Amino acid sequence: xxxxILILSFFLFTVIGKGYSQFIYSPDLQCVVNDNVNGNVTxxxxxxNNACGAFVNYTVYASQNPAGPFSQLAQIxxxxxxxxxxxxxxxxxxxxxxxxxxxxxxxxATQLSSDTVNNLNPAIPEIVNVDVTPxxxxxxxxxxxxxxxxxxxxxxxxxxxxxAVPFDTVYGRFTTTCMDINGDPTTQSLVYTVAAFxxxxxxxxxxxxxxxxxxxxxxxxxxxxxxxxxxxxYHNWPQGVKEYQIWVSTNNGIQTLxxxxxSNTLTYNYTGFTDGDSLCLTVRAVSAADxxxxxxxxxxxxxxxxxxxxxxxxxxxxxVDMSKHIQITWTxxxxxxxxxxxxxxxxxxxxxxxxxxxxxxxPLLWFQTYIDSGDVLPEKNPYYYSVTAFxxxxxxxxxxxxxxVSLQGELYDYYVSHLTWNDFELPYATVIRQNLYRNYGNGYxxxxxxxxxxxxxxxxxxxxxxxxxxxxxxxxxxxxxxxxNGFKDTLSSWSNExxxxxxxxxxxxxxxxxxxxxxxxxxxxxxGDPQGYVMTLFNRWGGEVFTTNDPNTGWDxxxxxxxxxxxxxxxxxxxxxxxxxxxxxxxxxxLVK
Numbered sequence: 001x002x003x004x005i006l007i008l009s010f011f012l013f014t015v016i017g018k019g020y021s022q023f024i025y026s027p028d029l030q031c032v033v034n035d036n037v038n039g040n041v042t043x044x045x046x047x048x049n050n051a052c053g054a055f056v057n058y059t060v061y062a063s064q065n066p067a068g069p070f071s072q073l074a075q076i077x078x079x080x081x082x083x084x085x086x087x088x089x090x091x092x093x094x095x096x097x098x099x100x101x102x103x104x105x106x107x108x109a110t111q112l113s114s115d116t117v118n119n120l121n122p123a124i125p126e127i128v129n130v131d132v133t134p135x136x137x138x139x140x141x142x143x144x145x146x147x148x149x150x151x152x153x154x155x156x157x158x159x160x161x162x163x164a165v166p167f168d169t170v171y172g173r174f175t176t177t178c179m180d181i182n183g184d185p186t187t188q189s190l191v192y193t194v195a196a197f198x199x200x201x202x203x204x205x206x207x208x209x210x211x212x213x214x215x216x217x218x219x220x221x222x223x224x225x226x227x228x229x230x231x232x233x234y235h236n237w238p239q240g241v242k243e244y245q246i247w248v249s250t251n252n253g254i255q256t257l258x259x260x261x262x263s264n265t266l267t268y269n270y271t272g273f274t275d276g277d278s279l280c281l282t283v284r285a286v287s288a289a290d291x292x293x294x295x296x297x298x299x300x301x302x303x304x305x306x307x308x309x310x311x312x313x314x315x316x317x318x319x320v321d322m323s324k325h326i327q328i329t330w331t332x333x334x335x336x337x338x339x340x341x342x343x344x345x346x347x348x349x350x351x352x353x354x355x356x357x358x359x360x361x362x363p364l365l366w367f368q369t370y371i372d373s374g375d376v377l378p379e380k381n382p383y384y385y386s387v388t389a390f391x392x393x394x395x396x397x398x399x400x401x402x403x404x405v406s407l408q409g410e411l412y413d414y415y416v417s418h419l420t421w422n423d424f425e426l427p428y429a430t431v432i433r434q435n436l437y438r439n440y441g442n443g444y445x446x447x448x449x450x451x452x453x454x455x456x457x458x459x460x461x462x463x464x465x466x467x468x469x470x471x472x473x474x475x476x477x478x479x480x481x482x483x484x485n486g487f488k489d490t491l492s493s494w495s496n497e498x499x500x501x502x503x504x505x506x507x508x509x510x511x512x513x514x515x516x517x518x519x520x521x522x523x524x525x526x527x528g529d530p531q532g533y534v535m536t537l538f539n540r541w542g543g544e545v546f547t548t549n550d551p552n553t554g555w556d557x558x559x560x561x562x563x564x565x566x567x568x569x570x571x572x573x574x575x576x577x578x579x580x581x582x583x584x585x586x587x588x589x590x591l592v593k
Contacts, residue, residue: 022052022106022108022109022110023052023109023110023111023112024050024052024101024102024103024104024106024109024110024111024112025048025049025050025102025112026048026099026100026101026102026111026112026113026114027045027046027047027048027058027082027100027102027114028045028046028048028114028115029043029044029045029098029099029100029114029115029117029148029149030044030045030046030149030198030199030200031044031117031149031151031198031199031200031202032044032096032098032117032118032119032149032200033119033200033202034090034119035090036090039087039088039089039090039091040085040086040087040088040089040090041085041086041089041090041096041119042083042084042085042086043060043083043084043085043086043098043100043117044082044083044199044200045082045083045100045114046082047079047080047082048102050102050104050106052104052106052109053104053105053106053107053109054104054105055079055102055103055104056077056103056104056105057075057076057077057102057103058075058076058081058100058101058102058103059072059074059075059076059100059101059103060072060073060074060075060076060084060086060098060099060100061073061098061099061100061101062086062089062096062097062098063096063097064092064093064095064096064097065097066097066116066118070097070099073086073098074086075103086098089119095118095119095120096118096119097116097117097118098116098117098118098119099113099114099115099116099117100113100114101113101114115148115149116148117147117148117149118147118149120147121198121202121203121204121205122145122147122149122150122195122196122197122198122202122203122204123145123146123147123150123196123204124195124196124204124205124206124207125142125143125144125145125153125176125194125195125196125204125207126142126143126207127140127141127142127143127192127193127194127207127209127210127211127236128141128142128143128176128293129141129211129237129287129293129294129295130190130192130211130212130213130295131213131294131295131296132185132213132214132295132296132297132298132299133179133296134282134299136184136185136186136298136299137179137180137181138179138180138183138185138190138192138213139177139178139179139180140155140177140178140179140180140192140194140211141176141177142176142177142194142207143176144173144174144176145173145196145204147173147196147198148173149198149199149200150173150196150197150198151171151172151173151197151198151199152169152170152171152172152173152175152196152197153169153170153175153176153178153194153195153196153197154166154168154169154194154195154196154197154203154206155167155168155169155170155178155180155192155193155194156192156193156194156195156206157183157190157191157192158191158192158193158206158210159191162208164193164206164210167180167182168180178194180192185213185215185297185298186215186298186299187215188215189212189213189214189215189232190212190213191210191211191212191213192210192211192212192213193206193207193208193209193210193211194206194207195207209235209236210235210236211234211235211236211237211295212232212234212235213295213297213298214231214232214234214283214285214295214296214297214298215231215232215297215298216229216230216231216281216282216283216297216298216300217229217230217231217300218230218281218300218302219302220302220303220304220305220306221269222305222306222307222393223307223392223393223395224269225271225306225307226269226270226271227269227270227271227273227279227281227302227304228267228269229246229267229268229269229270229281229283229300230266230267231244231266231267231283231297232266233263233266234285234295237287237288237289237293238289239287239288239289240263240288241263241285241286241287241288242263242286242287242288242291243260243261243262243263243285243286244260244261244262244263244265244266244268244283244284244285244286245257245259245260245283245284245285245286246258246259246260246261246268246270246281246282246283246284247281247282247283247284247296248270248272248279248280248281248282249279249280249281250273250277250278250279251277251278252278255280255282258270258272258281263288268283273304273306274304274306275304275305275306275308276303276304276305277303277304278301278302278303278304279301279302279303279304280299280300280301281299281300281301282296282297282298282299282300283296283297284296284297307337307391307392307393307395308335308336308337309336309391309395309397310332310333310335310336310338310389310397311333311335311485312331312332312333312483312484312485313330313331313332313333313387313389313397313398313399314330314331314332314399314400314427314428314483314484314485314487315328315329315330315385315386315387315399315400315401315402315426315427316329316330316331316367316402316426316481316483316487316491317329317402317426317491317493318383318385318402318403318404318426318493319404319492319493319494320378320404320405320494320495320496320497321371321494322497323373324376324377324378324379324496324497325371325372325373325376326371326372326376326378326383326385326404327369327370327371327372328343328369328370328372328385328387328402329367329368329369329370330367330368330387330399331366331367331368331483331485331487332364332366332368332389333485334363334364334365334366336364336389336391336397337391337392338360338364338389338390338391339359339360339390339391339392340357340358340359340360340389340390341357341358341360341368341370341387341388341389341390342354342356342357342358342387342388342390343355343356343357343358343370343372343385343387344385344386344387344388345372345376345383345384345385346383346384346385347381347382347383347384348384349384349401349403352384352386355372355374355385356370356372356374358370360389368387370387372385378404378406378495378496379406379407379408379496379497379498380406380408381406382403382404382405382406382422383403383404383406384401384402384403384404385401385402385404386398386399386400386401386402387399400426400427400428401425401427402425402426403422403423403424403425403426404424404493404495405421405422405423405424405475405477405493405494405495405496406421406422406495406496407419407420407421407473407474407475407495407496407497407498408420408421408498409473409498409500410500411500411501411502411503412458414505415460415461415462415502416458416459416460416461417458417459417461417471417473417500418456418457418458418459419436419456419457419458419459419473419498420455420456421434421455421456421475421495422455423452423453423455423477424477424479424493426479426481426493428481428482428483428484429479429480429481429491430479430480430481430482431452431477431478431479432478432479432480432490433449433450433451433452433478434449434450434451434452434454434475434476434477434478435448435449435450435475435476435478436448436449436450436457436473436474436475437473437474437475437476438459438471438472438473439471439472439473440461440464440467440468440470440471440472441467441468441470444472444474447459459471459473461502465526465527467527468527468528468529468578469501469502469503469504469526469527469528469529469577469578470499470500470501470502470578471499471500471501471502472497472498472499472500473497473498473499473500474494474495474496474497474498475494475495476492476493476494476495477492477493477494477495478490478491478492479491479492479493501577501578501579502527503527503577503579503581503583504525504526504527504528504530504577504583505525505526505527505528506523506524506525506526506528506573506583506585507523507524507526508523508524508571508573508585508587508589509521509589510587510588510589510590511589511590511591511592512557512589512590512591512592513591513592513593514556514557514558514563514591514593515593516592519556519557520554520555520556521537521554521555521557521571521589521591522535522551522552522553522554522555523535523551523573523585525551528575528577528578528583529578530551530575530576530577530583531575531576531577532574532575532576533549533550533551533574533575534547534548534549534572534573534574534575535547535548535551535555535571535572535573535574536571536572537555537569537570537571537589538569538570538571538572539559539564539569540567540568540569545559545560545564545569546558546559551575557591564591565591566591566592566593567590567591568588568589568590568591569588569589569590569591570586570587570588571585571586571587571588571589572584572585572586573585573586
């Protein structure tokens with residue numbers, strides 16, 4: 001038949017080239033129907049429109065082989081006849097091929113033959129692919145049926161039990177695509193198949209190798225900073241799936257290839273985005289037989305929400321206040337999405353214990369402060385602090401460590417306070433100087449500056465004999481901090497207040513002369529503000545001759561208003577020093593005249 005068409009085409013070209021334009025048209029064979037009861041085959045055609053000359057007959061040719069040879073089966077002399085019964089055809093063969101020509105009195109006209117048709121049902125169409133459009137419709141494509149008598153196609157939903165439910169019909173042998181606007185590929189995978197039919201309503205079986213849409217699901221895994229995708233496999237390409245490709249559009253941009261996986265992998269974790277991006281993702285199956293044949297999944301669009309982690313977390317200070325509380329500060333990247341902080345404290349920089357847990361303010365502060373008012377004794381030892389930040393994903397972010405300055409002191413000797421302290425320590429900090437301040441009752445004053453590494457000092461107190469005897473000190477570590485995040489400043493870390501109480505120094509005369517130079521008996525108290533002061537004097541028989549509660553009032557040598565006799569008198573002096581310790585002195589004073 002193909003050879004006949006080529007010869008005819010060449011002949012047509014030759015005739016047209018010579019100027020002839022008349023043709024003898026053949027009937028259009030519509031369909032061929034088997035009568036399995038009687039064994040007959042009936043041909044149906046439409047009458048051709050021939051105006052070139054008188055009708056002679058229709059000649060029907062038949063063969064049991066599509067390539068021939070074809071034999072004349074019948075000549076039909078009635079021009080209006082539109083069918084012919086091939087009697088007992090099925091007795092000799094189940095398959096017959098036919099074509100028909102028109103004979104007419106048209107000298108020089110070209111005789112055309114009909115298509116070659118057969119008595120078989122239309123062939124089962126071969127499915128090319130099913131594809132999901134960005135708008136959520138499904139397009140199914142198949143190959144044109146090989147049967148010339150194919151009149152159209154029926155499209156089916158293929159069910160899990162192997163049955164098929166028709167939902168659409170398309171007409172025309174070369175109409176090989178259908179759009180399903182009713183199915184929803186965004187909620188499930190839809191499975192499709194197709195069957196062909198001719199104008200006599202003979203149907204092929206539906207294709208039992210259906211093709212399915214790819215249904216892809218996914219969501220943002222905010223803690224992992226990725227989109228987790230999963231989909232079903234695409235089935236029934238002749239050589240299977242070559243690969244699955246992941247295509248992504250970001251912020252309404254064009255889709256680009258983000259990655260691919262092999263045919264056995266049905267998941268993908270996409271990470272190429274930033275917080276707040278609008279993403280639309282598609283999975284595309286690629287045929288192993290023809291990479292131009294693809295199937296796209298449904299479009300998954302979502303907003304990227306990522307739990308932001310801090311790019312830095314640095315301690316910036318640890319300083320002791322006048323209440324012996326320790327104030328720590330740190331700086332953190334404010335892009336972070338945190339839920340709480342843990343304050344960590346240590347006395348050895350090895351074992352840290354939780355000091356407290358803090359909720360995170362909203363909005364997040366660049367600098368955060370915490371005051372440790374717990375069971376801390378900064379005058380006993382330095383403390384180490386760090387901060388741990390937690391987000392909703394339980395990601396943990398550790399700061400560096402800062403060390404406080406602990407100032408310790410003691411009364412080294414009369415009139416000498418001895419002080420020691422440790423260096424202030426903080427990464428990215430450079431200590432410039434250490435200032436020592438003293439307060440003996442009139443406010444803190446700078447008394448000396450030290451370079452880093454100088455950590456002790458003996459302070460002479462002899463010039464302060466008129467003070468109350470309480471000497472308090474603080475160390476200020478002045479440092480320059482320059483962090484990797486660009487922050488820089490000159491800051492101070494203060495030690496604890498260390499107070500040294502000088503015990504009272506008491507000078508008691510052993511004699512006095514009421515009418516001489518030392519005419520009053522009283523003690524001289526240095527570094528003291530006596531509390532509960534009592535001084536009592538007794539004669540040799542134990543009788544009380546004088547008493548006072550005023551440390552500035554002395555005994556003038558009288559006994560109940562009369563001059564006392566010369567001789568020794570016992571005294572008892574009692575009071576409480578500044579540190580609460582009871583002071584008591586006993587002795588004999590000699591009254592002379």
